[in-house]
Each structure stands twice: as structure tokens, then as C-alpha cells.
Amino acid sequence: xxxxxxxxxxxxxxxYGSHEVLRGIDLSVKAGEISCIIGPSGSGKSTxxxxxxxxxxxDRGVLxxxxxxxxxxxxxxxxxxxxxxRLAEQRSHIGMVFQQFNLFPNMTAEDNVMSGPVLVKKTxxxxxxxxxxxxxxxxxxxxxxxxYPAQLSGGQQQRVxxxxxxxxxxxxxxxxxxxxxxxxxxxxxxxxxxxDLAHHGMTMLVVxxxxxxxxxxxxxxxxxxxxxxVERGDAREVLANPREKRTQEFLERVL
Amino acid sequence: xMSTATTGSKTGTQPLPDLLPENKKRxxxxxxxxxxxxxxxxxxxxxxxxxxxTNENYQWPVVFSYFTTEAILDGLVLTLVLTVAxxxxxxxxxxxxxxxxxxxxxxxxxxxxxxxxxxxxxxVLVQLIFWFNIAALYPNITIGIPFTxxxxxxxxxxxxxxxxxxxxxxTLNQAAYMAEIIRGGFASVNRGQYEAADSLGxxxxxxLRHVIIPQTMPAIIPATGNQVIGMLKETSxxxxxxxxxxxxxxxxxxxxxxxxIPLLIVASLWYLIMTMALSVPQSMIERRFSRSTRRxxxxxxxxxxxxx
Numbered sequence: 164x165x166x167x168x169x170x171x172x173x174x175x176x177x178x179y180g181s182h183e184v185l186r187g188i189d190l191s192v193k194a195g196e197i198s199c200i201i202g203p204s205g206s207g208k209s210t211x212x213x214x215x216x217x218x219x220x221x222d223r224g225v226l227x228x229x230x231x232x233x234x235x236x237x238x239x240x241x242x243x244x245x246x247x248x249r250l251a252e253q254r255s256h257i258g259m260v261f262q263q264f265n266l267f268p269n270m271t272a273e274d275n276v277m278s279g280p281v282l283v284k285k286t287x288x289x290x291x292x293x294x295x296x297x298x299x300x301x302x303x304x305x306x307x308x309x310x311y312p313a314q315l316s317g318g319q320q321q322r323v324x325x326x327x328x329x330x331x332x333x334x335x336x337x338x339x340x341x342x343x344x345x346x347x348x349x350x351x352x353x354x355x356x357x358x359d360l361a362h363h364g365m366t367m368l369v370v371x372x373x374x375x376x377x378x379x380x381x382x383x384x385x386x387x388x389x390x391x392x393v394e395r396g397d398a399r400e401v402l403a404n405p406r407e408k409r410t411q412e413f414l415e416r417v418l
Numbered sequence: 419x420m421s422t423a424t425t426g427s428k429t430g431t432q433p434l435p436d437l438l439p440e441n442k443k444r445x446x447x448x449x450x451x452x453x454x455x456x457x458x459x460x461x462x463x464x465x466x467x468x469x470x471x472t473n474e475n476y477q478w479p480v481v482f483s484y485f486t487t488e489a490i491l492d493g494l495v496l497t498l499v500l501t502v503a504x505x506x507x508x509x510x511x512x513x514x515x516x517x518x519x520x521x522x523x524x525x526x527x528x529x530x531x532x533x534x535x536x537x538x539x540x541x542v543l544v545q546l547i548f549w550f551n552i553a554a555l556y557p558n559i560t561i562g563i564p565f566t567x568x569x570x571x572x573x574x575x576x577x578x579x580x581x582x583x584x585x586x587x588x589t590l591n592q593a594a595y596m597a598e599i600i601r602g603g604f605a606s607v608n609r610g611q612y613e614a615a616d617s618l619g620x621x622x623x624x625x626l627r628h629v630i631i632p633q634t635m636p637a638i639i640p641a642t643g644n645q646v647i648g649m650l651k652e653t654s655x656x657x658x659x660x661x662x663x664x665x666x667x668x669x670x671x672x673x674x675x676x677x678x679i680p681l682l683i684v685a686s687l688w689y690l691i692m693t694m695a696l697s698v699p700q701s702m703i704e705r706r707f708s709r710s711t712r713r714x715x716x717x718x719x720x721x722x723x724x725x726x
Binding site: 252268 | 608610614618620622624629
């Protein structure tokens with residue numbers, strides 16, 4: 164298992180019934196690169212992100228994550244779905260952070276962070292606990308390990324969720340609108356953790372409405388609309404001087 | 419002016435200190451309807467108490483003399499046995515049905531749905547009589563292991579005693595209700611919890627055991643407690659099959675002595691005592707779990723080590 168931290172997608176197609184969500188998307192994220200996906204709601208950006216760790220399946224196209232076909236193996240001119248065990252193994256190298264945090268409410272913050280290592284990697288509890296405490300400190304929540312998600316603010320919950328994803332030592336981190344469900348004054352603390360992560364060379368694919376974050380942190384920005392990649396390129400370049408009319412209109416509305 | 423007048427009438431000689439307006443108590447005066455409600459309630463309860471005490475037909479001495487007779491206590495034990503047996507078996511079968519009902523395989527979930535529709539859609543009393551008379555449909559059945567010679571014929575009339583019919587009937591009926599309760603528990607868990615577990619690479623079993631099932635319990639356990647209380651009373655229906663549970667034991671006595679009312683009171687009092695005894699742990703469970711949905715700390719602390 165190389166887990167080289169790359170994402171390579173060519174001509175991804177996905178429909179729900181007759182509604183086409185992804186219509187031939189290309190995506191390329193190199194190891195250590197930060198890529199932001201922006202666009203109006205319903206443009207398919209979350210779907211694209213969720214395809215990358217198999218929460219959604221694609222109908223057609225090539226999807227290679229960590230240097231290998233994701234969720235399927237190519238054989239006899241077709242892609243065959245891998246076993247659930249193999250899919251879980253591939254997923255364990257990809258961290259995911261959700262808009263609604265999705266912490267396990269029945270576990271403390273520390274148990275949440277330990278859940279991946281203990282339940283999936285079978286790490287012994289002592290090692291996992293030490294690692295969890297280190298990670299909680301890294302996201303600025305040292306000493307909050309004994310608290311339950313319901314006792315934490317949204318920003319704190321999201322930082323625990325990031326620590327939980329990091330505990331699996333993933334080669335790629337996916338963020339699905341990580342600050343959209345937060346009160347405005349709590350957005351900053353989550354973005355700060357993400358910036359820190361970016362500086363440490365993590366490959367990150369981020370669906371976001373935070374244009375400031377995209378401009379400051381991202382290497383590349385992909386603007387999606389109606390299931391199509393309308394514009395992609397250097398983050399500062401696209402945000403400052405968009406070439407496409409639709410990108411211009413969108414940025415005018417959100418900035 | 420107002421304050422002096424009140425002070426004088428309330429305390430007579432000693433004047434109250436003049437309070438600042440922001441420190442004065444706010445008083446809602448009692449209205450006539452508040453007194454009226456009490457009067458009506460007291461009149462109703464008083465009337466009931468008077469008639470139960472003065473009306474000789476209640477035959478309270480008879481009630482007390484039969485309250486702890488052997489036949490009644492035996493019936494009481496059988497009622498409890500029936501309740502426990504049909505709840506345990508019904509919950510196990512209900513779990514199986516709930517799993518089938520949630521299956522993505524349409525024929526499997528269809529079967530479960532059919533079962534639930536049938537058993538919830540017909541009266542349990544009819545079901546009980548039906549199972550008791552099942553021999554009319556299938557006089558002889560053969561129980562065996564498929565594809566082997568091991569099999570044994572069974573005479574349905576001998577197998578389906580009143581007690582068997584009672585347990586079968588109550589269990590099959592209860593399973594349909596438990597299936598819906600368990601399914602409701604699973605439906606109460608957010609889809610995001612499944613996705614979060616998946617994104618960590620958990621297997622289906624690990625996800626179920628450590629993430630999903632613990633979160634279904636706040637919905638399932640209080641509802642199951644209600645079912646236990648309901649089942650305790652429902653067992654009285656099997657008296658029609660001649661199973662000597664509490665009600666049937668009372669009936670057997672008054673069939674002989676014609677003291678119908680006192681013996682029905684004996685049975686009712688025992689049902690009341692048992693349901694009240696059960697409602698204590700039930701309300702404790704409900705409090706515990708309703709608190710946990712707002713603030714999970716108290717419950718989860720107790721089971722912390724078992725979660726991972």
C-alpha cells in the first residue's frame with residue numbers, strides 16, 4: 164500500500180435518476196497540495212468530494228486515490244466493485260470531515276478520536292489514548308478529552324472531528340463544508356486548525372464557501388457549476404481574475 | 419398610600435419596611451376557577467370513597483380473604499411467567515423481524531412487513547383463539563431436518579396445550595410490535611453516523627456494535643418498558659383459553675362461589691400493584707434516557723469503558 168496522497172479523477176459522471184449531478188469532472192490533486200472546490204449549492208461539489216471516499220459511487224469515469232483505483236478494480240474491460248473489507252481498507256487512508264461534524268454522541272471527545280485506531284487498526288488503548296491526547300492538543304482542545312460532543316461548541320466539535328480523522332494517519336483529508344454549520348465567531352478556530360494542517364504538508368481537498376481561506380491556503384481552486392468544472396487553476400489567480408463569466412458572477416455574489 | 423393600607427391590614431401593628439419597587443414580590447391572585455377545580459375533584463373522589471365503603475355489595479371482607487389465597491398467588495406467578503416468556507421471546511423474534519424489515523432485499527423486507535401488518539392488524543384475542551385451534555388446520559405436522567431422514571411426527575392437539583397457545587400467541591403478537599420499536603430506534607440514528615463510521619474504515623459489524631446500537635437504546639429501552647407493562651395486562655386475555663393465570667384463577671373461584679365482583683377486585687388490585695411496581699423502574703429509565711438525549715454525560719459515563 165503506497166498511500167501516496169494523490170487524487171486523480173477523469174471524466175466522472177454521476178446521476179440520481181434522471182438528474183445528472185456530475186457531468187464529466189476532471190480533478191487532480193498532487194501529494195501535499197491543497198485544493199478547494201467552490202461553487203453554488205447544488206453544483207455537485209459535495210457529491211464529488213463524497214465520491215472520493217466512496218460515500219457516493221460514480222457511474223462512469225476513472226477515480227484513482229493514493230495511486231490506485233478506488234473502490235473498484237479494472238478487469239476484462241470493466242470496473243468491478245471491491246469487497247467491503249477492501250473498501251474499508253482504502254477508506255482508512257482517507258480522512259473525512261463533515262459539515263455536521265458527525266461525532267459519535269455516545270463517546271467522549273477522546274473516545275471519538277480513539278475510535279478509528281482502536282476499532283479499525285486494533286491499536287492498544289493506551290497507545291491510542293496517548294495519540295488522541297496529542298491530537299486534541301494539536302487542535303487546541305487539550306483537557307477537553309473527557310467531554311461529550313453535546314458539551315462542546317460547534318467549533319470545538321468540528322476540531323474533535325478533525326482530530327478523529329487525523330488519528331487514522333490518513334494520507335489525504337477531505338473537508339465537506341467544514342465551517343458552514345458554525346456560528347460566524349467559531350469559523351476562525353476551525354480554519355486555523357486547517358491552515359496548520361496545510362502547513363504540515365497534508366493533501367487536502369476542501370469544499371468551502373470561505374473564499375478567504377481558499378485564497379490564502381489553497382494551491383488550486385476548482386469552480387463547479389451544474390456538475391461541470393467551469394474553471395480551475397491557481398487559487399489566487401482564479402479568485403482575483405476569473406476568466407469565465409459564471410465564475411465572475413458567482414464571486415461577485417459571495418464576496 | 420397603597421403600601422400603607424396593605425401593611426396595616428396584614429400585620430396589624432408592625433408596619434412592613436418600605437421595599438423598593440424592584441424588590442417587591444409579584445403575586446398572581448387565585449381565581450374562582452382554581453377553587454372550583456379542587457371542589458369538583460374532591461366531590462368526585464369523596465363520592466367514590468363513600469360508595470366503596472358503604473356499598474355492601476363490594477364485599478370487602480371477601481376481597482381480603484381471597485387476596486392471598488394459594489389459587490390467586492399461583493395465578494399471579496403464572497401471569498408473571500407468561501409476561502417474561504412472551505416479552506423475551508417476542509423481543510428476540512422482533513429483533514429478527516426488524517433486521518429483515520430493514521433489509522435492502524425487497525422479498526425479505528416484504529415478508530417482515532407482511533408479518534407485521536398481519537399481527538398488528540388483527541386482535542390479539544382472535545390470534546390467541548386461533549393458535550389454540552390450529553390443530554383444526556394442521557392436525558399432524560412433521561418436524562425434521564431438511565434433506566435428512568431425521569424427522570418426527572407431532573400431534574398438533576397434544577402440542578398446542580392452552581399454555582403453549584398462550585405463549586405462542588402473545589409472543590408472535592409482541593414480536594410485531596417490538597420489530598417496529600427496534601426499527602424506530604434504528605431510524606432515530608442520523609445517517610451521518612453511518613457515514614462517519616464508514617469514513618474511518620469501520621467494518622459493518624464494528625459500526626453496528628460500537629456506533630449505531632448504543633445510539634438506538636435511548637429510543638428502544640423506554641418503549642420496551644412500556645411494552646412490558648402492556649404485556650402484563652394483556653396476559654389476562656389468555657384466560658379465555660383456560661390458562662390458570664391471575665384473571666382465570668379469580669374466575670374459577672367466582673364460578674364456584676358467585677362472588678364475582680370481589681374476585682375481580684382481587685385480580686384488579688394485583689394487576690395494579692404489579693404495574694405500579696413496574697412503573698417505578700420504567701420512569702427511572704425514561705428520565706435517564708430523556709436526560710441523555712440533551713446531555714449524554716450521565717448515561718455514557720457509567721458505560722464508558724464498554725463503548726469502545
